[in-house]
Amino acid sequence: MSQVSAGTTPHSTQFTHENIAFIGAGNMTSAIIRGMVKAGYPANMLMATNPSQEKLDVLANDLGIMTATDNAAALDFAETIVLAVKPQILADMCAALPESKQDKSYISIAAGVSVARIQEMLDAPVQVVRTMPNTPSAIGMGMTGLYAQNNTSTDLRICAEYCLKQVGETLWVTHEDDINTVIAAAGSSPAYLFMFAEAMQTKTQELGLTEQDAKLLVAQALAGAGKMLLENPDTDFATLRSNVTSKGGTTAAAIASFHTANLADIIADAMQAAVDRAREMQANI
Structure with missing residues (x-):
């Protein structure tokens, strides 16, 4: 598996805090947000959306983040959206988002969904960083593979790496198919x-x-x-x-x-x- 060249990896660049919204409030979202808040990220700059008010209440009460049951609220809140729903419902979820979805940047933790497919679901050539974390992320010992197309902004790459580094280590890959190698070597x-x-x-x-x-x-x-x-x-x-x-x-x-x-x-x-x-x-x- 090949890593991207040093010129495209954002490891040494300082990440500037920004509003980030997570669509989906499952275990991985919870782990990432908890890691970010523990690292000092302002809780009021983080949002999670989910149909389950119970899951949202746990995150809000424990961490003080913003929450909403309407996914459209995520787009109103942030320019960077983390897609953290099950792959089989991602298309329907994206279709239901308002047109402002086409102006956002995305980090995906949806397993098995290519960047091109996400862009198709969002009906726009949006910028996407695709990630593949594993379950030890829940205890801060995760290993995450990341991939982005060549035209993806450095800012989005830095943001994605920062988020996933709060639950473990990260590895950028050059080719999207290398994410499948990450799955075999770390995900599974x-x-x-x-x-x-x-x-x-x-x-x-x-x-x-x-x-x-x-x-x-x-x-x-x-x-x-x-x-x-x-x-x-x-x-x-x-x-x-x-x-x-x-x-x-x-x-x-x-x-x-x-x-x-x-x-x-x-x-x-x-x-x-x-x-x-x-x-x-x-x-x-």
């Missing part, structure tokens, strides 16, 4: 690790430990390994694995079993299946 991958953890927990219990003890052992080991990956950015993953694997030892025996089962091929096939499905879903939205 927490589930891969959860499945791995499930299998480890099951075997640990079969070997005699309690469910609680098995979960603690597996969760702490995986969390610690993940932290080691992050804290050793100049060390390749194979070296970290080798450092734990003494010749002829217990880890070596386990790794040999993985090799016999062709674990690398299994993982590659699973990731390719995720990419293929992402492309299929995008074509059908």
Whole structure:
């Protein structure tokens, strides 16, 4: 996966606060807004709209942001709109917006919806930054891929990166299809690790430990390994694995079993299946 060149990534540019409105008040919206407010973003410059008054009340009471049940209010409030509704209802939602929608800029966290398709839904060549966050964003440990067309303004790019950096790390990609690689490597991958953890927990219990003890052992080991990956950015993953694997030892025996089962091929096939499905879903939205 290729990153955009240094000249188009806005990492070092200061973001100026502006009104931002989120259409949709689900878990990802909540995580992003909470991260922004925690980082010092003025709550009165943020709005969320949603049909559910209950969801809005939680955000308003906890964070002091602006809320509305009418999506048109988002367009009155802000020039930058975050599209945070389910992909299957995005087209109908966009169609119901007033004509002023064509004068706004957009950040999309709707999975599987291309920039061209969003522009079609909004009936205008609006500027869009497409993003793909993952579920660990809920605890501030997210990984988000971002893509924008070449004519997208630096200001919108900076705004999108700022918002998503409040829930984790970000990575810009050059080609829109690379977002599907982000899905396979980061968007879907927490589930891969959860499945791995499930299998480890099951075997640990079969070997005699309690469910609680098995979960603690597996969760702490995986969390610690993940932290080691992050804290050793100049060390390749194979070296970290080798450092734990003494010749002829217990880890070596386990790794040999993985090799016999062709674990690398299994993982590659699973990731390719995720990419293929992402492309299929995008074509059908």
